[in-house]
Amino acid sequence: MRISLFITCFNDTLFPQSGRATVELLERLGHTVDFRPEQTCCGQMHFNTGYQREALPLVRRFVNVFGDAEVVVAPSASCVGMVRDMYNMAADLADDPALTQAIHDLQPRVFELTEFLVNKLGIEDVGAYFPHRVTYHPTCHSLRVLRIGDVPLRLLKKVRGIDYVPLPDADQCCGFGGTFAIKNADTSMAMLGDKLRAVRDTKAEYCVAADNSCLMNIGGALHRQRAGIKTIHIAEVLAQTEGGKA
Amino acid sequence: MSGKREPTSVLIELEPVFERNAPKALANTQLRRNMGKATQTIRNKRANVVGELDDWEALREAGRAIKAHTLRNLDKYLVQLEESVTKAGGHVHWASDAAEANAIITGIVQSHQAKEVIKIKSLTTDEIKLNKALAKVGINATETDLAELIIQLAGEHSSHILVPAIHKNRAEIREIFMRTLGVNELTDEPKALAAVARTHLRRKFLSTPVAISGANFAVAETGTVCIVESEGNGRMCLTLPKVLVSVMGIEKLIPTVQDFEVFLQLLPRSSTGERMNPYTSLWSGTTAGDGPEEFHLVLLDNGRTNVLADEVGRQTLNCIRCSACLNICPVYERTGGHAYGSVYPGPIGAILTPQLVGVEHAKSLPYASSLCGACYDVCPVKINIPEVLLHLRGEIVRQKQDEGGLRATLDPENIAMKVLAKIFGSRSNYENAQEMGKWGQLPLQRDGYIEWLPGLLGGWTEVRDLPAVPKETFREWWEKRDKS
Numbered sequence: 001m002r003i004s005l006f007i008t009c010f011n012d013t014l015f016p017q018s019g020r021a022t023v024e025l026l027e028r029l030g031h032t033v034d035f036r037p038e039q040t041c042c043g044q045m046h047f048n049t050g051y052q053r054e055a056l057p058l059v060r061r062f063v064n065v066f067g068d069a070e071v072v073v074a075p076s077a078s079c080v081g082m083v084r085d086m087y088n089m090a091a092d093l094a095d096d097p098a099l100t101q102a103i104h105d106l107q108p109r110v111f112e113l114t115e116f117l118v119n120k121l122g123i124e125d126v127g128a129y130f131p132h133r134v135t136y137h138p139t140c141h142s143l144r145v146l147r148i149g150d151v152p153l154r155l156l157k158k159v160r161g162i163d164y165v166p167l168p169d170a171d172q173c174c175g176f177g178g179t180f181a182i183k184n185a186d187t188s189m190a191m192l193g194d195k196l197r198a199v200r201d202t203k204a205e206y207c208v209a210a211d212n213s214c215l216m217n218i219g220g221a222l223h224r225q226r227a228g229i230k231t232i233h234i235a236e237v238l239a240q241t242e243g244g245k246a
Numbered sequence: 247m248s249g250k251r252e253p254t255s256v257l258i259e260l261e262p263v264f265e266r267n268a269p270k271a272l273a274n275t276q277l278r279r280n281m282g283k284a285t286q287t288i289r290n291k292r293a294n295v296v297g298e299l300d301d302w303e304a305l306r307e308a309g310r311a312i313k314a315h316t317l318r319n320l321d322k323y324l325v326q327l328e329e330s331v332t333k334a335g336g337h338v339h340w341a342s343d344a345a346e347a348n349a350i351i352t353g354i355v356q357s358h359q360a361k362e363v364i365k366i367k368s369l370t371t372d373e374i375k376l377n378k379a380l381a382k383v384g385i386n387a388t389e390t391d392l393a394e395l396i397i398q399l400a401g402e403h404s405s406h407i408l409v410p411a412i413h414k415n416r417a418e419i420r421e422i423f424m425r426t427l428g429v430n431e432l433t434d435e436p437k438a439l440a441a442v443a444r445t446h447l448r449r450k451f452l453s454t455p456v457a458i459s460g461a462n463f464a465v466a467e468t469g470t471v472c473i474v475e476s477e478g479n480g481r482m483c484l485t486l487p488k489v490l491v492s493v494m495g496i497e498k499l500i501p502t503v504q505d506f507e508v509f510l511q512l513l514p515r516s517s518t519g520e521r522m523n524p525y526t527s528l529w530s531g532t533t534a535g536d537g538p539e540e541f542h543l544v545l546l547d548n549g550r551t552n553v554l555a556d557e558v559g560r561q562t563l564n565c566i567r568c569s570a571c572l573n574i575c576p577v578y579e580r581t582g583g584h585a586y587g588s589v590y591p592g593p594i595g596a597i598l599t600p601q602l603v604g605v606e607h608a609k610s611l612p613y614a615s616s617l618c619g620a621c622y623d624v625c626p627v628k629i630n631i632p633e634v635l636l637h638l639r640g641e642i643v644r645q646k647q648d649e650g651g652l653r654a655t656l657d658p659e660n661i662a663m664k665v666l667a668k669i670f671g672s673r674s675n676y677e678n679a680q681e682m683g684k685w686g687q688l689p690l691q692r693d694g695y696i697e698w699l700p701g702l703l704g705g706w707t708e709v710r711d712l713p714a715v716p717k718e719t720f721r722e723w724w725e726k727r728d729k730s
Contacts, residue, residue: 009670012720013680014713019720035724041670046663048617050639053647054667061671089558089636144619173576177616184614185705186269190278190580191616192709220710223695 001121002032004069006110008079009041015212021239022075022113025126028241029117039065043090044082049179052093059090063102071120072110075235077210080112081145112142113235114152114210124158129242131161134232135204137195137218139211140173152210152234159237165202169194176217188217196221199229207231255344255374255548256602258403262587264610271581277413278580284412285572285579291519292570292624298521299511308508310628313564316499317554323466323499324545330469334531336541343548347493348379351458354491354542355385360456363387366483367460367473368394369407369567370493370546372589373602376458387458388450390479392443399426405583405591408517408569413582447479457487457538461494462566463509464543467502470530471543474513474523484527490538495546497554497563509566512626516568549602558637562597564627569594571621571631577614586611593621597634605642612638658702683715 003026007019023033043058062083066072074080084107091100117123136156142148156164175181175191195218199207207222209215212233219231253260271277296302316323328338341347355363363380365371365387377387377398389398393411397404400422404410411419416434423442424432432438459480463472471492473480484490500509514523532541554560572578572592583591588599588608596615600608612635621631646654654660669679690696691714699707706712 007720009676013683013715016716016718016720016723020723023724035721035728037721037725038673040673040676043670046667048636048639049659049663050612050636050641050643051663051667052636052640053644054663057667058670086636089633093640140616140618140620144623171620173616173618173620175576175616177618180613180616182702182705184265184268184577185708186265186272187577187581187614188616188705189709190272191576216713217710220695220706220712223711224697224709 002034002070003116004066004072005033005035006039006042006066006072006074006079007035008074008076010079011075011212014216015233018075018212018233018235021233021235022073025113025235025239026073028239029121029123029126036065036069042079042082044079044086045178047082047086047090052090056090056094059087059094059103060099063099063106066110067102067106069106069109071116072106073113073116074110075113075210075233076212077112077139077142077146077148078213080110081141083107083110085145112146112148112210114155115146115148117238118151118154119148124154126155126158126238128158128238128240129160129244130237130240131163132205133163133165133203134206134208134237135165135167135199135202136170136234137167137174137199137207137209137214138170139209139214142210143171148210152208155238156208156234160242162237165204167202167207168198170198172198174214174217176214178213181217192217192221196225196227200227204229206237208234208237210234253603253607256590256599257588257607258584259587261607262585262610264581264585264587264614266610267585267587268581268614271585276415277582280413280415281579281582284409285574288409288519288573292516292573293519295515295519295521299515305508305511306626306628309512309566309626310564312500312505312508313497313627314561316501317497317560317563320496320499320554323501324496326466327464327469327499327543328545330465330467331471331531331541331543332469334469335533336469336531336543339542339544341544341546341548344374344546347374347544347546347548348376350542350544351376351491351493352379352383352385354489355380355456356383358456358489360454360489361385362450362454363456363458364390364450364454364483364487365394365458366390366480367462367475368458368493369404369589370460370495371458372404373495374493374546374548376493388447388454390447390450390483391475392440392477392479395443395447396422399423403584404589406569406572407567407590407592407594408572413584447482451479451482451486455487456489456491457483459483459490459492461492461498461543462513463500463506464494464498465501465503465505466499468530470503470528472506473525473527474510475525475527476518476523478525481525481527484529485537488538489540489542491542491544493544493546495548496550497565513566513568516566516570516624516626553598553601556601559597559601559634561629562594562601562634564629565594565598566627567594568626570624570626574620574624575615576618576620577616581614586614593631593635594629597629597631597638600638600642605638606645609642609646612642662702677721680715680719684717687715 043055046055215231
């Protein structure tokens with residue numbers, strides 16, 4: 001299959017290793033990956049903060065860039081959630097039937113990486129090797145916008161050498177919430193505090209998730225606390241093989 | 247508060263600023279413990295009883311559909327309700343705002359020369375600040391719901407729409423009772439606490455001529471009003487006094503008695519986590535020799551028709567005040583209800599309050615959410631709270647930009663968002679910005695992390711480090727790889 005990578009601005013700039021892992025993984029599974037350099041941001045930050053007029057050109061841009069793609073895959077549940085869910089609201093706001101049509105045409109072809117692997121390709125064992133103790137944080141948008149449930153976990157459990165420990169109160173928000181973490185920093189910190197306690201209780205080496213935004217929140221605090229627990233995007237776990245670098 | 251203007255309805259403070267209120271609540275460790283324990287208990291109870299039903303999703307959809315249908319035909323059903331209540335011997339009053347409602351109610355109480363009233367299930371009367379209006383003309387109101395009584399005696403505001411004293415523990419309640427009810431010896435055993443309240447309230451039930459209640463539902467076809475409660479104090483209020491006045495928001499209507507089949511399954515399971523609540527009172531007008539001799543129903547608008555006019559926002563009026571969204575909300579659980587500065591706290595309050603009072607008076611509330619979506623999942627009438635939050639955020643920003651003048655234009659957030667929109671607007675701007683980010687961060691980063699950020703962004707680095715921008719973006723890697 002020819003897969004157009006939607007890297008997301010966040011991963012492109014701050015977590016390029018997750019993008020590289022996504023490419024390696026999809027190519028290892030025998031697919032062709034293309035990258036369209038005209039892509040920038042899906043508009044989620046603007047839209048969710050209320051700057052919705054400013055988000056509309058970014059919505060149009062996304063639709064133009066990816067309109068003719070066979071499938072679009074992104075290593076982010078949150079950004080894919082924006083496209084699949086919030087773009088409907090954006091279309092209503094734009095009051096432009098052509099845009100609405102283009103969005104509806106494109107939406108069924110846009111996938112988050114793990115749901116693409118499991119639900120679209122029907123693969124749970126991607127041949128990965130990761131001999132570490134890990135716990136998994138299901139991000140809010142993966143659970144309650146994309147509703148992919150335990151799909152990422154099914155992939156993780158098939159990874160060779162992995163020692164998976166369940167995360168207590170896993171479905172609780174980590175407190176990131178985009179600009180929420182800045183506007184309501186104190187409340188965000190209180191939520192994060194409870195998440196960190198849960199992560200530390202697992203005694204894992206790595207906390208895995210399908211969104212680098214939430215991982216930046218959790219990981220940034222783990223680093224500040226010198227907790228000795230790292231965060232890692234699920235694509236990077238799935239990309240590693242026994243022969244490859246670990 | 248002397249000299250300060252007070253909000254006339256819904257709001258507890260004039261213009262609540264959530265992010266300013268929250269830190270106070272977050273610093274209160276007793277409150278955090280009380281709230282965490284209480285919300286978790288109710289949350290688990292709800293999950294268990296909801297899990298018992300195979301058709302929960304169908305029930306939710308039915309609840310949503312009935313509410314949507316009713317709201318679409320509200321004009322027709324309200325008139326039908328007025329006719330049914332009148333036919334059953336009751337009196338119907340229409341109040342467009344809090345002041346009108348209070349005038350109607352005080353008028354009714356005064357016409358009976360009463361100086362005392364008892365109240366039950368009175369969230370809507372909190373909304374219109376009825377107790378204050380009554381006190382102004384020398385009428386004393388006693389709350390008879392145990393938790394509301396506690397709050398009233400403590401001189402506080404409710405912090406939860408169903409469990410108003412959720413932020414208090416037993417020891418604190420004991421202290422309040424001893425201080426205000428003239429009890430010298432009291433343990434903090436729930437039984438002992440309840441006994442003290444019972445003695446206090448029984449006297450009131452037997453001696454007070456007028457009762458004021460809210461309403462959970464009213465049936466258009468029969469004029470039947472319904473109150474759902476746990477303690478039986480409501481039943482006392484609704485049956486013992488000579489005169490009963492019920493105040494209800496116009497959205498509380500359901501078309502037929504059969505609709506109870508849906509709502510009386512949805513409400514108790516979602517609110518207290520019970521299959522069925524202990525007391526469900528239903529009455530239609532008056533019955534000779536049984537219950538109140540005089541019944542008044544006050545229908546309150548107070549901003550609701552504005553909510554109804556908004557295509558996205560109108561689903562807010564589906565709400566049956568179960569409070570499942572409060573109990574599940576990670577923000578509410580940590581800050582408690584007072585931070586919202588409204589009689590309607592939590593996720594539902596964050597969307598209802600700004601719509602009732604106008605977004606310009608409650609700008610911070612739609613931002614009091616991480617958009618985690620848990621509230622939507624538990625809502626028994628499928629209010630898409632995250633969607634309405636986003637809708638209101640959009641309205642707030644548009645209003646600020648269009649009417650806020652130079653100050654709004656120069657607002658740092660507005661400038662940042664405009665600049666970022668420009669950056670994301672073209673490939674070359676975006677790639678240049680990535681390059682600038684790599685250089686701009688140099689003075690701030692150490693060993694691959696940034697530990698301090700200035701201004702607005704400082705909230706982030708208070709407890710977290712920020713990973714530094716790597717040397718090579720993904721697209722640079724791709725381009726190199728593509729060439730080789």
